[in-house]
Amino acid sequence: MHELAITQGVVDVVTARTGDVPVAGVRLRVGRLSGVVPDAMRFCFELVTAGTPLEGAALEFERPEGRARCRTCGQDFVLRDPVLLCGCGSADVEVVAGRELSVVSVVLAERRAVT
Template sequence: MHELSITQGLVDAVLDRTGERTVTAVNLRVGALSGVLPDAMRFCFDVVSAGTPLAGARLWIDEPQGLARCRTCQDEFELPDLILLCQCGSADVEVLRGRELMLMSVEVA
């Protein structure tokens, strides 16, 4: 489960910036095509943040869907998974959204 190490890195990064101040919320963006499971991150966050100034903080995760543009027909379409195939049959697509894994903001008390 790589979500555990990703979440540990997230908590470490927040602690580096906030020090001992109490953190009340952490806001992330985890795209549907990122390969990271938001539910697993939520579970790991509670475990990893225990005993730190992030303990009890809310973890908000924005989960944008994948979006791609076909380089052949120029159509834009949603990508529910990593099967990069346009309805025109072309596999020459550019992913526009959905691979994000970003810390957006942190709220402190």
């Protein structure tokens, strides 16, 4: 399950930027052609955030569709799966979207004064 390593990388990137500040939420962009399963990441997120400033943070996903451009006929089209084939029959296509995997935003938790 490569989602465990990817999720650990996300947590490492966020904590490198936020330090010990508690995090309330993380939004990721995970393209539909990235090969990453959001439900598996969600499961891994709970595991790898235990004992970190991200523990209990909400994890949200943006799921951009796959898009491609045919080099033969010039058509732009949606890719519903990783089969790179244009409607004209050409397999000479360029994937232009859908493989993204990035942190879009991080929401820091409110710090409450202890009295």
